[in-house]
Amino acid sequence: MNPDCALAVERSAARRADYRSWVAAMPDLDEDFDVACQRLVAKLGVGDYTVSECCLAVHRLTELPQVKALQDSQFLLDMKALITIDRTLTKLGALPPETLALIDDALITFFTPTSPNQVFPTPAQIGRKLRDICKSIDKTFSFRNSPQKDTYTFTDTGQRGILELNTDSATGMILDSYIKQAAKENGLSQADALKKLIAGSISPPATVILHTYQASDIDNAPTFVQGHGWTSQDMPVTRTRDLSSQPPESRSYIASELIRTYVEGRDGTCRAPGCNRPAYLCQMDHRVNYADGGATHPRNLASLCQHHHNMKTDGRAHYIMDPHTGDIVWLYEDGTWAMTEPTGPLAQKTKRWAQTVAQKISATRERAQQEAKEAQAAAEELRTPTSPQEDIPF
Incomplete structure (x- = not known):
């Protein structure tokens, strides 16, 4: 306050x-x-x-x-x-x-x-x-419970039918991406795309791309999936890129795929105060205009939704950005100002949190494994027959 x-x-x-x-x-x-x-x-x-x-x-x-x-x-x-x-x-x-x-x-x-x-x-x-x-x-x-089986159910409500697939989050994210990509390629709603995919009326996309972020130097680190958020599930990976440091500057006005991926991963959402628009749905804004010598580089780029990008372009709001942390200070016409932090998986505060979560997962795994070993040893002891030559004290 x-x-x-x-x-x-x-x-x-x-x-x-x-x-x-x-x-x-x-x-x-x-x-x-x-x-x-x-x-x-x-x-x-x-x-x-x-x-x-x-x-x-x-x-x-x-x-x-x-x-x-x-x-x-x-x-x-x-x-x-x-x-x-x-x-x-x-x-x-x-x-x-x-x-x-x-x-x-x-x-x-x-x-x-x-x-x-x-x-x-x-x-x-x-x-x-x-x-x-x-x-x-x-x-x-999940270590304390047996793995859940995938289930499919259909419910007829009389006027509507409800199809429900219950599966692990990684599979769900991939299937969701196929449905969205098929809808986009065929100009359909996602519901119509799913119906036609199941019926075989349209072919599924050849490939879908899920952008994920996961620390490579932390054991059991959680994974951030663009458009879905954090998950502890292991996600299949076909190509990896090192984003431990800022990518090199682009000579073009348009940010390269690597630069855009880095900025989206740093920002998380539109950087305007209180805005929840995901960064991957935002524009890459040059803080210092490209025409005025502003670099196409993460230190000069911020994720802004269309609305807040227009406010900045119209001169109703300006911002300055720390090139190292990505912190942004917004300056308004009435002399007030406000600061926002990046919240994406590449932000410094998020990295520290991900490490804490990874430590928690590792500790729980070790404890669960130890409990399993102790339970197995106790079960083996119960199954071991007593030698008839032994004196059994009462």
Whole structure:
């Protein structure tokens, strides 16, 4: 929060008041939840669904002590953001303490600004970050359960039919790419493309390309799949390129495929404050115009969606960029400014997070392997017959 901005101070006070009112309204853990919700509906004048979601969101913070401490002191998260956190984590079911600690660490890093006037993540960005965390650590749960089999089901609702294929995420991403590519090549909707592919009315694309990012110097590093996000699944790779450093400058106005891939991987989304447009759907903007001597190089390129690219072109907003970190400071006509960080898989903060996730996966693998060995040894001991010559003590 900018203490010099009256509007920011007012919004902070509103978040504080709203959060504290829900903390004060929290029912006892041994109280009947439905009865408590009805009681709060009458007191607060809001619906029972809102009461339920807000109470569950506040209680979730007890499992995330670092985030709770930040919220109790800074009140950076509004109730919509807290509900987003709870909804996402609820889908994972009961989580072991070490996994909750990893999520707590990742969120506190995500929420902690590194520069003045840094734009705080929106609820949508928080939800996407949490989903990425959950998808990245999903492999840590698979060691405790037998692999799931692929399933296909058809449901007839009377008026509509629903076809559902449940498969691993890597296969799902590849099939999704085939459907999208077939739709594009044949001028069809994705639904029509899928129907015609299954019926054999059109031929599947010869190849599809999935751009993935994975650290080569970290064991068990999660993989970022463009258009899908993070996954712990092993993705098939046919060609690799080294993006550990910035690619060389292009002499052309149009960024080379390697430069564009690097910038998209660094930025993650459009670099305007609060914009969630994926970088691969954005334009490559020359911060210093190419005609004015600006280089076609990552240090002078940023991902901007059409809307924010137009704002920059029209002179309604300008930005300066740190050529090493990719941090951007936006300057506006009224004299205000705001800072955004890159959030893609090649961003420095994301690299550190990916290493933490990889360490978690490795540790869980080692623990699961040790538990399996101990279980196998115990089973072997039970199967070992007792020699009849031995004295058996009672």
